Amino acid sequence: MLLRTELRRLRIRRLVWLFVVAGVLGSFFVLFTTWVSAQPITDEMREQAEVAYQDQLERWEEHGEEEIERCEEEQARIADETGEDPGFDCADMMPQREHFLPHEQSLAEHVDWSGLTSAIMVLGVVGLAIGTTAVAAEFSSGAMATLLTFQPRRLRVYAGKVGAVALATVPLSLLLCTILGVGMWAIFEIRGLDATVSDALLWTAVRALALLPAAAIVGAVLAFLLRSTAVVLAVVAGFAIGWEAIGVGMAQTLAPFSIRTNLVGWLQYGTTYFVNTCESQPDGSVFCDSTEQTLSFAWNAGFLAVVGVLLIAVAALVFRRRDLS
Amino acid sequence: MSDYAISTDGLRKSYRGVRRRVAVDGLDLRVPVGGVHGFLGPNGSGKTTTIRMLLGLIRPDDGEIRIFGHEVPATLPDVIARVGAIVESPKFFPNFTGRQNLELLASAIGTKRPRVRQVLAETGLSDRAGDRFATYSLGMKQRLAIAATLLKEPDLLIFDEPTNGLDPAGIHEIRTTMRRLADEGRTVLVSSHILAEVEQIADTVSIIGRGRLIASGSVAEIIGDRAESVRVVLRPEEGERAEGVLTAAGLTVRSDHEALLVDGATDPADVNRLLAEQGLYARELGGVRVGLESVFLELTHDAELGRTRRRDRRHGTGEEAA
Numbered sequence: 162m163l164l165r166t167e168l169r170r171l172r173i174r175r176l177v178w179l180f181v182v183a184g185v186l187g188s189f190f191v192l193f194t195t196w197v198s199a200q201p202i203t204d205e206m207r208e209q210a211e212v213a214y215q216d217q218l219e220r221w222e223e224h225g226e227e228e229i230e231r232c233e234e235e236q237a238r239i240a241d242e243t244g245e246d247p248g249f250d251c252a253d254m255m256p257q258r259e260h261f262l263p264h265e266q267s268l269a270e271h272v273d274w275s276g277l278t279s280a281i282m283v284l285g286v287v288g289l290a291i292g293t294t295a296v297a298a299e300f301s302s303g304a305m306a307t308l309l310t311f312q313p314r315r316l317r318v319y320a321g322k323v324g325a326v327a328l329a330t331v332p333l334s335l336l337l338c339t340i341l342g343v344g345m346w347a348i349f350e351i352r353g354l355d356a357t358v359s360d361a362l363l364w365t366a367v368r369a370l371a372l373l374p375a376a377a378i379v380g381a382v383l384a385f386l387l388r389s390t391a392v393v394l395a396v397v398a399g400f401a402i403g404w405e406a407i408g409v410g411m412a413q414t415l416a417p418f419s420i421r422t423n424l425v426g427w428l429q430y431g432t433t434y435f436v437n438t439c440e441s442q443p444d445g446s447v448f449c450d451s452t453e454q455t456l457s458f459a460w461n462a463g464f465l466a467v468v469g470v471l472l473i474a475v476a477a478l479v480f481r482r483r484d485l486s
Numbered sequence: 487m488s489d490y491a492i493s494t495d496g497l498r499k500s501y502r503g504v505r506r507r508v509a510v511d512g513l514d515l516r517v518p519v520g521g522v523h524g525f526l527g528p529n530g531s532g533k534t535t536t537i538r539m540l541l542g543l544i545r546p547d548d549g550e551i552r553i554f555g556h557e558v559p560a561t562l563p564d565v566i567a568r569v570g571a572i573v574e575s576p577k578f579f580p581n582f583t584g585r586q587n588l589e590l591l592a593s594a595i596g597t598k599r600p601r602v603r604q605v606l607a608e609t610g611l612s613d614r615a616g617d618r619f620a621t622y623s624l625g626m627k628q629r630l631a632i633a634a635t636l637l638k639e640p641d642l643l644i645f646d647e648p649t650n651g652l653d654p655a656g657i658h659e660i661r662t663t664m665r666r667l668a669d670e671g672r673t674v675l676v677s678s679h680i681l682a683e684v685e686q687i688a689d690t691v692s693i694i695g696r697g698r699l700i701a702s703g704s705v706a707e708i709i710g711d712r713a714e715s716v717r718v719v720l721r722p723e724e725g726e727r728a729e730g731v732l733t734a735a736g737l738t739v740r741s742d743h744e745a746l747l748v749d750g751a752t753d754p755a756d757v758n759r760l761l762a763e764q765g766l767y768a769r770e771l772g773g774v775r776v777g778l779e780s781v782f783l784e785l786t787h788d789a790e791l792g793r794t795r796r797r798d799r800r801h802g803t804g805e806e807a808a
């Protein structure tokens with residue numbers, strides 16, 4: 162009964178429709194940037210690359226042998242000092258034609274490198290906005306208190322509102338994911354680039370469907386906790402900057418606990434992150450090494466689930482006991 | 487079954503803040519079933535806080551509440567269908583129409599649509615039901631709130647200062663509505679700090695000050711023997727002597743500007759005789775009805791005084807100890 166009421170309220174709420182329009186526009190903006198970055202190699206670029214290649218090749222023919230010699234000397238010196246072979250491939254220093262051509266992105270690469278982040282941004286922001294404003298409006302208008310004089314069972318009210326926000330955003334999620342997914346594929350296809358859709362890519366798109374409703378739930382739950390859109394905005398911004406950007410940015414070992422990393426992992430079916438380890442050498446210099454660490458999909462999904470369930474439970478307990486004036 | 491629509495025992499609530507502020511301080515309230523019950527108290531005396539506790543919007547720190555015998559908040563869901571309430575001011579979604587707001591509430595409790603049309607007509611809102619709530623005048627908002635409470639066909643209606651900000655016509659309308667609801671057999675609890683209006687429609691009243699019950703009962707009981715006083719105006723220089731004469735005769739005398747007010751069920755003729763015997767002749771003489779208003783001011787004033795006196799005493803003992 163409450164769920165149906167809440168769904169009806171969201172449907173007649175103008176701000177929800179405004180966010181739907183904003184979401185569609187945002188998705189098309191993402192497609193626009195995709196269009197710009199998905200550049201096939203033009204004849205002009207090919208010519209420029211040929212000129213640069215020939216230039217380098219000439220130089221190589223003049224000084225190539227010297228450079229190989231110098232490289233080998235350096236390699237021997239390092240091997241002497243550290244007792245390890247640094248493994249410079251000195252013979253491979255000859256210029257190669259394909260190194261002078263810009264890289265031609267495939268659809269899969271584009272999605273991995275920037276498509277996912279853009280999609281997370283659009284779907285996340287729209288979801289959070291719908292969820293937060295719908296619930297915060299109840300507190301600011303006092304309509305929540307009025308409703309509670311009709312239905313004093315707070316947990317039912319809570320479940321009804323959070324559930325409604327989740328359900329109501331499913332069709333929107335379908336719409337936006339379709340625009341983004343089909344749009345990106347179509348752009349690569351039209352541009353004549355590699356637009357192969359592997360099974361993995363298809364599953365990524367399917368898992369992306371969960372993003373918007375999940376963000377809407379989180380938005381609603383945060384609004385139940387904090388009672389005002391402005392405060393939710395401040396907390397989300399503070400978290401994004403303080404934890405995601407500064408905290409995780411400075412100490413990469415925290416990456417397994419980053420929402421962003423785990424969202425990417427959720428979409429990519431597991432992900433990797435880099436940890437820099439630096440050691441001081443006996444001679445005083447600092448030697449840094451970057452090692453790649455993997456995060457399994459199970460970790461990603463589990464971490465996000467635990468965070469989500471905790472948030473939902475804490476907000477429910479707080480709302481159940483809270484004084485409403 | 488309980489005799490009371492509402493009863494509270496030792497109800498207590500303080501708000502957390504920079505300092506703990508006690509809003510309701512051991513309140514024992516009894517609201518009989520049927521009729522209009524006035525819930526009176528000056529600003530900040532804890533009326534709204536009490537009403538919020540009755541409705542489960544805030545949690546009491548201590549004490550017991552029963553509504554029609556049901557313990558609140560534990561079993562509030564069982565009795566809420568019989569209770570309609572407006573707390574402080576009507577609160578609805580500003581961008582939805584009056585009808586949409588009512589329909590949402592109706593569907594939340596499984597009430598059918600025709601009932602919405604019915605309560606809109608009952609409160610005279612049918613014409614404007616399609617307009618956004620934000621565009622309503624205060625009077626219309628108030629009427630919409632009453633319409634909302636009627637969706638449930640409640641046995642108990644709780645109105646918190648329902649006439650706040652209304653013009654005389656609006657006040658009259660609300661009063662008539664409350665009277666009509668009570669005459670239909672419902673219990674109406676109406677809070678106010680303006681006594682004149684409650685006096686006219688309330689069958690019984692409770693007066694609170696600083697979160698405590700000061701007086702309760704029927705309006706007549708509370709006004710009691712102060713209901714009639716005699717107002718005497720004399721020449722200014724004779725005022726003091728007249729007061730002495732009347733006090734000596736065992737009457738309670740208060741001075742009110744240029745006049746003397748003689749309390750007790752006194753016949754103006756008796757007062758006239760007492761004064762004339764001493765060669766004092768009144769310029770004006772007559773009986774006046776004391777309103778609840780002045781009794782209220784007196785009672786709440788006394789409550790304040792009692793408080794300061796208590797504080798003084800505590801202060802005194804502190805010094806003695808030191």
Ligand SMILES: Nc1ncnc2c1ncn2[C@@H]1O[C@H](COP(=O)(O)OP(=O)(O)OP(=O)(O)O)[C@@H](O)[C@H]1O
Nearest residue numbers: 486501509527528529530531532533534535536679
């Ligand atoms: N949300 C709140 N937080 C902190 N203190 C509050 C809150 N609501 C009320 N109070 C305090 O509690 C006391 C009682 O307030 P309450 O609103 O119950 O009085 P009232 O009798 O309804 O007054 P009024 O006639 O002005 O409406 C006041 O001292 C008030 O400042």
Ligand SMILES: [Mg+2]
Nearest residue numbers: 533534574646
């Ligand atoms: Mg009040």
